[in-house]
Amino acid sequence: MSLVEISDADGVRTITVNRPDAYNSLNRGLRLALIDAFTTAGEDAATGGPVRTVVLQAEGKAFCSGQDLKEQLADAREGTGSNKVVEEYNPMMAALLSIPVPVIAAVQGPAAGAGWGIAMACDFRVMSSAASFKGAFSGVGLASDCGLSRSLTDTVGQTRALELLLFDEKIPAEKAAALGIVTTVVEPGQLAESVAALAQRFAAGPTASYREIKALVKDAAAVNARADEEGDAQLRLFTTADHVEALSAFLEKRPPRFIGE
Template sequence: MDLVDTTTSDGIRIITINRPDAHNSLNRDLRRELRDAFAAAATDASPDGPVRAVVVRASGTAFCSGQDLKEQLEETRQGIDTDKVITEYNPMMDALLSIPVPVIAAIQGAAAGAGWGIAMACDFRVASTTAAFKGAFSGVGLASDCGLSRSLADAVGQTRALELLLLDERVSAAEAGSLGIVTSVVEAEVLDNAVQELAQRFATGPTASYREIKALVRDAAAVSARAGEEAGAQRRLFQTADHGEAIRAFLEKRAPQFRGV
């Protein structure tokens, strides 16, 4: 089974994250398949291409829970792949940010860590009442990635973004709606229809106009640049005592005791 499914109909490219048994967490293969799917959508959304709107969705109950923890723990034990933010995450995000037509995220469940970053890199976020958001970075002694520190601040302002990322509390769909994190919140049973209606509106609209307006409003280069800065922060934090303590606490099923170093 492919980890990413893509279909195109009536000008709408639907990209489905398809790893529901692992809460659509991002392992190496999924990161690479998403990168390729986003890059293909960007190519096909050229002025003479078949794609005029893109939907990013996920199968199962979660949108994307972020980094695959099993993979992360194994890499930590072996001391390998500490540069995957640079070599895999950022190319995946650059491909998503390069899509020139409107991109809609259909969020039916939890979007955490890099999953929240993927959602925020989309232009519109339609969430069901069962959706929720969480940074899941500071709790393990790390910084945000996927440009989330910039895209979230763009949506809610620096002060609120700092609060959400530092305190790392769960944000419900209703709160996300009131904060402007999502475009709209709908009942779970009508999520697909709501997203389809919005995508159809874009797919039958003035695509050249949409492409130019998106380029003027969305500062993709700034999000990409911030993702690069976040990668540097992650590399430094991977080596800290606090991050090591967070990993040990997770394995030992206890609360971490951070020392600030």
């Protein structure tokens, strides 16, 4: 079974994350598969070919729960994977941000950590009323990644972004709509239809115009630059006592005991 499924129909490229048993958490295989999928979508959309809009969706209950914490704990214990933000996450986000046509995230379930960052890097977010967002960074003793500190600030402002990331509370769909984080919220049974209608609207529209407008409105370079800074912060925090404690507490199903180091 492929970790990422890709299909084309009527000008719409659909990219489906397919790791539902792990809540679509991002292990190395999935990160590399998404780099390939986003890169190919960007190339196909830039050439004036059949890709006129892109839908990013996921199988199962979760949109994406972020970093695979079992992989993260193994990396922390073995001293491996410390550069994965720079070597894998940031290229994944750069590829997503480089897609020149409208990109729609169909958020059917929880999107946490990098999963939220991926959704925020898309141009439009259609959200099920059963879905939610969560930073899940400070709770495990890390900084944000995937350029989320920039894309979220651009959307809700500095003070509210800081509040959302530091308090690290779940953001239900209704609150996400009130904050302007999502394009629309629909009932779970209406999500596929709503996303398809929006995608077809873009696919039938003036694609060259959309490409130019998107390039003018979205500052992909700024998000990528912030993702680089986040990568440096992640590297500094990767081996801290608080991060290792947070991962151990998660797997042992107990509250973490942070010491501030």
